[in-house]
Amino acid sequence: MKVGRGNARDQEFHDFVSARRAGLVRTATLLTGGDAHTAEDLVQTTLTRLYVAWPSFRAARNPDGYLRRALVNCLVDEHRRPWRRAERSTAVPPETEAPVSADEPEAAGEVRRALRELPPRMRAAVVFRYFYELDIAETADALGCSTGTVKSQTARGLDRLREALDRSVSGAVI
Amino acid sequence: MSDLRQYLDRIAGPEHPPAPGTVDSDVTRGRVALRRKRQVHGLLGGALALVAVGALGVAVVTAGPPAERGGDRIEAAPSAAPATPGGTASAVDTGGASGVRLVAFAGDQPEGFTIDMVPEGWEIQSSVATTLLIAPIGLPDRNPDSFANKITVSLQDEAPGAGVPGEQVTVAGRPAALWTSEDGVRTLFVPLGDGAYLNVQLWNNLRWDTATIAEFAAGITVTDDVQRSRG
Numbered sequence: 208m209k210v211g212r213g214n215a216r217d218q219e220f221h222d223f224v225s226a227r228r229a230g231l232v233r234t235a236t237l238l239t240g241g242d243a244h245t246a247e248d249l250v251q252t253t254l255t256r257l258y259v260a261w262p263s264f265r266a267a268r269n270p271d272g273y274l275r276r277a278l279v280n281c282l283v284d285e286h287r288r289p290w291r292r293a294e295r296s297t298a299v300p301p302e303t304e305a306p307v308s309a310d311e312p313e314a315a316g317e318v319r320r321a322l323r324e325l326p327p328r329m330r331a332a333v334v335f336r337y338f339y340e341l342d343i344a345e346t347a348d349a350l351g352c353s354t355g356t357v358k359s360q361t362a363r364g365l366d367r368l369r370e371a372l373d374r375s376v377s378g379a380v381i
Numbered sequence: 382m383s384d385l386r387q388y389l390d391r392i393a394g395p396e397h398p399p400a401p402g403t404v405d406s407d408v409t410r411g412r413v414a415l416r417r418k419r420q421v422h423g424l425l426g427g428a429l430a431l432v433a434v435g436a437l438g439v440a441v442v443t444a445g446p447p448a449e450r451g452g453d454r455i456e457a458a459p460s461a462a463p464a465t466p467g468g469t470a471s472a473v474d475t476g477g478a479s480g481v482r483l484v485a486f487a488g489d490q491p492e493g494f495t496i497d498m499v500p501e502g503w504e505i506q507s508s509v510a511t512t513l514l515i516a517p518i519g520l521p522d523r524n525p526d527s528f529a530n531k532i533t534v535s536l537q538d539e540a541p542g543a544g545v546p547g548e549q550v551t552v553a554g555r556p557a558a559l560w561t562s563e564d565g566v567r568t569l570f571v572p573l574g575d576g577a578y579l580n581v582q583l584w585n586n587l588r589w590d591t592a593t594i595a596e597f598a599a600g601i602t603v604t605d606d607v608q609r610s611r612g
Contacts, residue, residue, distance in 0.1 A: 217408055217412070220407075220408060220411060221404055221405075221407075221408055224399070224404045224407050224408070225399065225404050228399045228403070228404065228407070229396035229397055229398055229399065230396060232396075232397070233393045233394060233395075233396055234393070236392065236393050236394060237389060237392060237393045240392075241392045243394075251407065251410060254407045254410070254411065255407075255410045255411050255414045256414075257411070258407070258408070258410070258411020258412070258414065258415060259411060259414050259415045261411075283526045314384070314388065315388045315391055315392075318385065318388040318389070318392070319388075319392050322389070322392065328526065334389075337385075337386070337389075338386060338389045338390075338393075351526075365385075368385055369385060372384060372385055372388070
């Protein structure tokens with residue numbers, strides 16, 4: 208059923224989500240270490256907050272930065288709520304994380320596992336700084352931390368991912 | 382593109398346009414959250430106290446080793462006189478396994494909440510409009526995003542559903558639920574009406590008994606400045 212969009216906020220928000228949702232899901236998938244279910248939940252939570260704070264978002268000088276920070280805040284909140292994760296586990300699971308397919312190289316599976324094992328903020332640092340190639344200041348803004356923290360978190364996160372990659376290539380038992 | 386970036390790109394997957402109805406659902410969720418927020422702010426009208434100031438039963442205790450579990454019963458006493466932080470002018474010794482001792486909080490009240498009591502030797506470590514963190518004085522971990530070994534207070538717009546069992550607790554006369562995660566983190570949900578919940582999370586190293594948790598939560602006031610952590 209279509210939702211009536213009788214006010215400017217609804218219309219603007221609808222247009223924004225229509226244009227940006229697919230990219231948000233993709234980013235959220237990385238931020239959650241490849242867990243599609245949690246990524247969708249993260250996007251929904253972020254968008255709900257965005258709707259509530261729509262005037263602030265509209266007034267933001269850097270809307271993309273605002274959005275990234277909202278995503279990270281919701282990601283961290285997800286880890287603050289163990290009861291929510293448990294509740295999901297009791298629900299009928301939809302298609303959650305994409306299983307490692309038979310044709311996925313072993314190395315890809317190792318990177319996926321290593322990414323998921325990173326602490327959420329370290330994962331976010333790697334995703335924004337390395338994958339999306341944001342500069343240090345933009346990444347620091349997204350994470351709400353110092354540039355020094357971005358550097359150290361990104362370096363440590365990348366080290367762990369590369370170690371996983373190296374192990375898979377060398378055939379070592381993980 | 383390096384191998385690592387290729388693998389990350391693979392994990393991210395392709396962009397799929399939203400399925401029919403998805404965006405409308407996003408709008409609906411936003412509307413509901415905004416309506417709830419406005420209702421809560423209308424309800425608050427300055428402050429929504431879980432318990433009237435002075436109604437908190439306290440017992441004056443003497444310093445000493447913690448009582449055995451199930452020991453001293455909390456008895457009503459005159460309302461607490463202000464104490465210095467960490468002081469003992471008025472306190473509740475709950476007799477819990479940890480021997481935690483709640484003392485009257487006399488510091489600057491945080492943003493979004495006011496609190497009557499804190500565990501002795503604890504402080505408000507950080508406070509924003511959505512989340513209040515209370516931690517042992519001197520805890521090296523001062524990261525506002527880290528909840529380990531701390532007490533977290535927030536206002537939520539959801540609570541575990543029927544699929545997540547919880548212990549029934551009474552907080553200042555209100556029915557509440559205490560839920561324990563697999564890793565021992567406990568979360569108290571106190572319904573405030575209109576879908577709002579006071580949320581008090583205790584890390585798994587805090588072995589407070591249920592009465593202590595309820596006593597602590599009863600001293601929390603949600604102010605009009607609070608923002609929900611979700612929605």
